[in-house]
Amino acid sequence: MKRSFVLYALLLAGTFCAAVAIEAPTGLVSRTGDRSIVLHWDKNSESNLSG
Numbered sequence: 001m002k003r004s005f006v007l008y009a010l011l012l013a014g015t016f017c018a019a020v021a022i023e024a025p026t027g028l029v030s031r032t033g034d035r036s037i038v039l040h041w042d043k044n045s046e047s048n049l050s051g
Helices: 002-020
Strands: 029-033 036-040
Touching: none
Parallel strands: none
Antiparallel strands: 029 036
């Protein structure tokens, strides 16, 4: 049981680090209009993101 708890804790820590370690977008451009805001940014090349 102790071994499975340690493995679970390591998996949880790795998942948390991956979620927190996302870099801020670059090349951010905003356009404002009549009751709208449009944001565009450069594509992220990090391997820990999907989609």
